Amino acid sequence: MSARSELASPAVANRRRSRWFAQVGWRHVVAVLAVLFSLFPIVFVLSAALNPLGTLSTTDLVPTGGVSLGNFGGLFERTAFGRWFLNSLLIAGVASFASVFLSALAAYAFSRMRFRGRRVGLLSLLLIQMFPQFLAIVAIYLIFGAITDLWPSIGFNTPWGLLLLYLGGALGVNTWLMKGFFDTLPRELDESATVDGASHAQVFFRIMLPLVAPILAVAGLLAFIGTINEFLMANVFLTSTDSKTLAVGMYGLLQSNERDSNFGIFAAGTLLTAIPTVLVFQLLQRYIVSGLTTGAVKG
Amino acid sequence: MSTPPSGPGSVTRTPGREPAGSPPSRLPRPRPSGSRPSRSQVTRDHAPITLTGLAGKVLLLGLTAGVAVWAAFPLIAAGMWAGLALLAASTAGLFYLYLTRRHIPAKYLVPGTLFLIAFQVFPVIYTASTAFTNFGDGHRGSKDDAIVAIQSSSVTQVPGSAEYALSIATKGDPATGPLVFLVTDPGTGAVSIGDTGGLRQLDAADVTVGTAGKVTAADGYTVLNFGQASARSKEITDLVVPTAGGALRSSGLSRAYEGKAVRAYEAGCDCVRDTETGRTWTADEEAGAFVASDGERLAQGWKVNVGLRNFTRVLTDENISGPFLGTLIWNFAFAIGSTGGTFLLGMLIALALHSPRMRGTNLYRVLLVLPYAMPSFAMLLAWRDMFNADFGLINSLFGLDVDWFGQAWTARFAVILVQLWLGYPYMFLVATGALQAIPRELTEATSVDGASPWQSFRAVTLPLLLVALSPLLISSFAFNFNNFNAIYLTTEGAPFPADNPTNGATDLLITYTYRLAFGGQGAQFGFAAAISLFIFAIVAVVSAVSFRRTRQQEEVWA
Numbered sequence: 141m142s143a144r145s146e147l148a149s150p151a152v153a154n155r156r157r158s159r160w161f162a163q164v165g166w167r168h169v170v171a172v173l174a175v176l177f178s179l180f181p182i183v184f185v186l187s188a189a190l191n192p193l194g195t196l197s198t199t200d201l202v203p204t205g206g207v208s209l210g211n212f213g214g215l216f217e218r219t220a221f222g223r224w225f226l227n228s229l230l231i232a233g234v235a236s237f238a239s240v241f242l243s244a245l246a247a248y249a250f251s252r253m254r255f256r257g258r259r260v261g262l263l264s265l266l267l268i269q270m271f272p273q274f275l276a277i278v279a280i281y282l283i284f285g286a287i288t289d290l291w292p293s294i295g296f297n298t299p300w301g302l303l304l305l306y307l308g309g310a311l312g313v314n315t316w317l318m319k320g321f322f323d324t325l326p327r328e329l330d331e332s333a334t335v336d337g338a339s340h341a342q343v344f345f346r347i348m349l350p351l352v353a354p355i356l357a358v359a360g361l362l363a364f365i366g367t368i369n370e371f372l373m374a375n376v377f378l379t380s381t382d383s384k385t386l387a388v389g390m391y392g393l394l395q396s397n398e399r400d401s402n403f404g405i406f407a408a409g410t411l412l413t414a415i416p417t418v419l420v421f422q423l424l425q426r427y428i429v430s431g432l433t434t435g436a437v438k439g
Numbered sequence: 440m441s442t443p444p445s446g447p448g449s450v451t452r453t454p455g456r457e458p459a460g461s462p463p464s465r466l467p468r469p470r471p472s473g474s475r476p477s478r479s480q481v482t483r484d485h486a487p488i489t490l491t492g493l494a495g496k497v498l499l500l501g502l503t504a505g506v507a508v509w510a511a512f513p514l515i516a517a518g519m520w521a522g523l524a525l526l527a528a529s530t531a532g533l534f535y536l537y538l539t540r541r542h543i544p545a546k547y548l549v550p551g552t553l554f555l556i557a558f559q560v561f562p563v564i565y566t567a568s569t570a571f572t573n574f575g576d577g578h579r580g581s582k583d584d585a586i587v588a589i590q591s592s593s594v595t596q597v598p599g600s601a602e603y604a605l606s607i608a609t610k611g612d613p614a615t616g617p618l619v620f621l622v623t624d625p626g627t628g629a630v631s632i633g634d635t636g637g638l639r640q641l642d643a644a645d646v647t648v649g650t651a652g653k654v655t656a657a658d659g660y661t662v663l664n665f666g667q668a669s670a671r672s673k674e675i676t677d678l679v680v681p682t683a684g685g686a687l688r689s690s691g692l693s694r695a696y697e698g699k700a701v702r703a704y705e706a707g708c709d710c711v712r713d714t715e716t717g718r719t720w721t722a723d724e725e726a727g728a729f730v731a732s733d734g735e736r737l738a739q740g741w742k743v744n745v746g747l748r749n750f751t752r753v754l755t756d757e758n759i760s761g762p763f764l765g766t767l768i769w770n771f772a773f774a775i776g777s778t779g780g781t782f783l784l785g786m787l788i789a790l791a792l793h794s795p796r797m798r799g800t801n802l803y804r805v806l807l808v809l810p811y812a813m814p815s816f817a818m819l820l821a822w823r824d825m826f827n828a829d830f831g832l833i834n835s836l837f838g839l840d841v842d843w844f845g846q847a848w849t850a851r852f853a854v855i856l857v858q859l860w861l862g863y864p865y866m867f868l869v870a871t872g873a874l875q876a877i878p879r880e881l882t883e884a885t886s887v888d889g890a891s892p893w894q895s896f897r898a899v900t901l902p903l904l905l906v907a908l909s910p911l912l913i914s915s916f917a918f919n920f921n922n923f924n925a926i927y928l929t930t931e932g933a934p935f936p937a938d939n940p941t942n943g944a945t946d947l948l949i950t951y952t953y954r955l956a957f958g959g960q961g962a963q964f965g966f967a968a969a970i971s972l973f974i975f976a977i978v979a980v981v982s983a984v985s986f987r988r989t990r991q992q993e994e995v996w997a
Contacts, residue, residue: 163794163796164794164796164797166791167791167792167794167797168797168799170787170788170791171788171791171792171799171803171807174784174788174803174807175803175806175807177860178806178807178808178809178810178860178864179806179809181810181818181821181822181825181860182809182810182813184821184825184832185818185821201832201836242550242551242554243551245547245548245550245551246547246548246551246552248547249543249544249547249548253543253544253547255544258544261548266982266986267979268555268559268560268563270917270975270978270979270982271559271563271975271979272921272949273558273559273562274923274949275563275566275921275949275952275971275974275975276559276562276563276565276566276971277953277956278566278569278956278964278967278968279561279562279563279565279566279569279968280558280562282565283561283562283565289517290513290514290517290519291510291513304554304557304558305558307551307554307558308554308555308557308558308559309555309558309559310551310554310555311551311552311554311555315551339489339492340543341492342489342492344547365812365815368814369814369815369816369924371816371923371924371927371928372923372924372927372953386814386816386817387814387816387817390816390817390820391816391820391928394820394824403824406817406820406821407821409817410813410814410817410818410821413814413817414812414813414814414817417812417813417814418809418812418813421808421811421812422805422812425804425805425808425868
């Protein structure tokens with residue numbers, strides 16, 4: 141009996157291994173390949189950032205010529221990177237916070253109240269947000285030319301003007317995303333609060349907002365990422381060195397004849413730019429998965 | 440979807456009431472159906488006023504009033520009474536809305552709607568109206584502006600022109616403030632100040648005149664030193680101060696002359712005549728330009744309505760319609776390819792990781808979604824350099840020698856690949872979430888019934904996934920259809936055919952439009968606006984159709 145099982149064991153092990161591969165193993169192969177695909181451009185940027193020569197032509201996937209942090213120093217010495225970073229954080233932070241709040245207000249009304257024009261309002265929102273704001277960039281440019289003459293503090297080269305412009309799009313995507321989430325919350329919650337004498341504002345701030353925190357986090361993160369990456373309007377808006385955002389400033393680093401020599405500091409800047417988003421992203425990841433699937437739209 | 444969409448103004452119209460046909464509100468109604476049977480929010484009128492609520496209201500309305508007052512002063516100073524009336528009306532409207540206890544939905548909708556109207560709807564309407572004009576370089580202002588520009592740009596120094604000592608000054612910042620000329624008449628010593636509005640004499644007590652007759656200081660103005668002035672020499676050369684006999688222009692930075700306009704507008708023939716050559720250009724109201732008998736146009740024209748010409752040009756002008764059609768097809772291919780590719784790859788990986796026996800999924804997930812969290816504008820620029828033909832990573836890593844952005848198909852492949860890298864982590868995340876939401880009993884039931892994993896995926900998992908993700912796929916399509924950054928930051932539309940520098944092989948409609956409006960060959964705002972409307976129409980139709988299909992599908996699966 142024991143002899144027979146010893147004889148059979150290699151075959152059994154083989155079969156077990158191939159069954160393991162059919163059920164689990166191939167999953168690891170796919171995952172590892174995907175991770176490699178995800179990581180190699182990032183490794184390339186990392187390697188360029190640490191490369192002491194700091195040019196594109198000398199950069200390899202894996203740094204060979206030693207490692208130094210010189211590019212990070214050069215970034216702060218030769219460019220206004222610190223300033224751009226603060227501008228971006230300010231604009232993206234305030235814009236994402238305010239736009240999430242505005243669309244939460246609207247989503248609450250659309251989800252919980254019935255009023256004339258509700259359907260039309262929802263449809264118009266959907267339609268208007270299909271006309272991307274930057275298709276109207278010429279008109280926006282002319283409008284803000286007039287605003288700059290009247291109120292220079294919210295005109296060109298100020299973060300506040302750009303903020304106002306970004307808030308113009310606040311009611312698009314996020315309102316639908318959040319309305320979907322509000323709809324999943326049982327109505328009994330706010331109805332019983334109303335019966336207990338709560339006002340609509342109390343219902344909104346005390347009951348609804350805490351319950352929709354996950355979707356607020358997701359929408360806020362998406363808005364933050366979107367604003368950090370917005371290039372076209374910021375490029376038209378912000379022309380003086382001190383008012384630029386990261387996207388505009390770093391685009392300028394790679395212009396024409398300096399692109400090869402600036403690649404090292406550009407890569408260093410990319411890594412620093414990624415820090416806030418990667419951190420927030422990893423913190424909020426589980427919310428993202430659950431939040432997006434309950435009525436998701438990407439901005 | 441049967442309700443025809445209308446302007447967003449309707450969002451706020453008569454809020455607080457229910458449409459007759461809508462599902463009845465489940466809120467309790469304190470009054471029996473009487474004169475106002477549809478007011479469902481009445482209960483809330485009885486909610487007590489809380490201290491925090493009151494304080495918040497006072498604070499926010501006070502802030503609104505403060506902002507309105509701050510915004511009013513420049514409007515009054517500029518004499519823009521229509522703007523002032525609009526400001527007053529909207530402030531009063533806000534006060535009314537938040538002090539009354541009615542119109543509750545409007546209280547929640549108005550803040551966002553205000554921004555939406557000011558910075559999205561209004562620019563869209565403005566764009567739409569621009570699409571019917573010839574607005575662009577050479578056609579910016581009114582006909583009177585064009586005449587002034589023609590006359591003043593033809594001002595030349597003639598023998599016997601008066602010469603003045605010139606100082607350049609500004610109000611405010613030396614680098615950006617509006618420029619003025621301070622000129623001293625060498626004969627009388629009188630000092631005048633001039634800008635595009637004309638010339639007026641200054642009080643001698645307000646200015647200090649230096650040795651050479653140049654003004655060295657003036658009350659209320661900053662006199663530019665030589666360095667500051669030469670930094671703005673282009674603006675100084677262009678500044679023309681109209682005078683009774685002609686116009687004043689600078690010659691260098693310290694002298695100005697009063698010249699005569701060689702070209703003058705004559706109202707009788709509605710034409711511009713050159714007094715030296717005798718040539719005339721007659722106004723053509725349809726083209727918005729002064730045209731000579733041989734067809735020569737003056738550079739300064741004016742803005743006129745051209746009707747549908749911008750739209751028909753896209754379809755009938757052979758130099759435009761052919762490349763435009765190619766761009767349109769590639770635009771669809773790009774949007775479908777980016778959306779479909781990222782969805783397929785993301786779903787595949789999500790399926791691979793979706794197994795109770797799989798270990799290390801959290802680590803995989805953290806690493807997989809890194810591309811999504813990287814700043815995409817910077818990574819697009821990095822990818823552009825990875826595809827560099829001479830020392831790019833792709834060529835050196837795989838031992839290739841491909842000029843990626845030099846040939847149409849490799850460039851198209853490259854931008855799709857970049858999109859795939861940037862976009863699939865997001866699809867992976869949402870597909871993971873959707874898979875977790877599908878009850879395991881469903882797939883287990885199919886395997887008990889003898890279905891193969893592939894069959895159960897086809898019959899159960901995929902349809903459910905598609906229902907959950909199709910709104911997302913549609914909006915992702917709409918986003919990618921106008922993905923300006925993806926093209927502008929990588930190929931900039933290249934490669935371009937030898938005979939057409941405006942329309943490249945990887946150009947999307949949006950980058951093509953941008954080049955028309957801001958490109959080097961002269962701005963064509965009107966034409967660019969017409970193409971913007973085309974893009975809008977296409978995206979709107981595609982999205983409307985697919986949303987309708989999705990809803991039908993949802994009814995089947997729900």
